[in-house]
Amino acid sequence: MDPSTGLWDTVADVVSALLLLCGAFLAFAAGVGVVRFPDLLARMHAATKPQVLGLILVLAGLSLRLRSWGAVATLFLVVVFQLLTSPVAAHMVGRAGYRTGKVRTDLLVVDELTRDQEAAEREDVGEHEQPAGPAEPGARGDVDLADTGDATPGEADAGDPGVVGDTGPGEPDDAADPER
DSSP states (O other): OOHHHHHHHHHHHHHHHHHHHHHHHHHHHHHHHHHHOSSHHHHHHHHHHHHHHHHHHHHHHHHHHHOOHHHHHHHHHHHHHHHHHHHHHHHHHHHHHHHTTOSOGGGOSOOHHHHHHHHHHHHHHHHHOOOSSOOOTTSTTOOOHHHHTOOOTTTSOTTOTTSOSOSOTTOOOTTTOTTO
8 A cells, every 4th residue: 555645545534524524514504594593584595505505515525535436426416406406496485485575674775676576566467457447339248239230129219221120019021021
């Protein structure tokens, strides 16, 4: 056994142990922050930032300890996917909490979401709002029976030549019988 190889193995093991301990401490601090912080945004911050850094440190320490290219590649993919999904999840949790009223807006320094949310609500109401007054003739759902010629008996004028088939009781229909 080469003494220089043993030295580098020892150094890699010590660095690995330090990375594992630091990562475990950050993950523990994230858990304490989630339990102890007072509001949603502070808890969300504690759940995402130190937890992700703690996971990266733990995985880096594990990759130094394992010293296998297959394991390092797999752990690298775990880190990449964690870095891609954690910010998106935190953003969605924060937005959902804001929309449901779980965020204390008096503690916010900058509040751009209120303005954007109010503009979106105004736009949404404007799209689905129906006119309050009477509908125009011929509009969908508004049918005037006098315009279609489908008047009920007794409503139309008996002497009106434009109305076919409704001349009144007992009177012959001139339009139905052309010889008369």
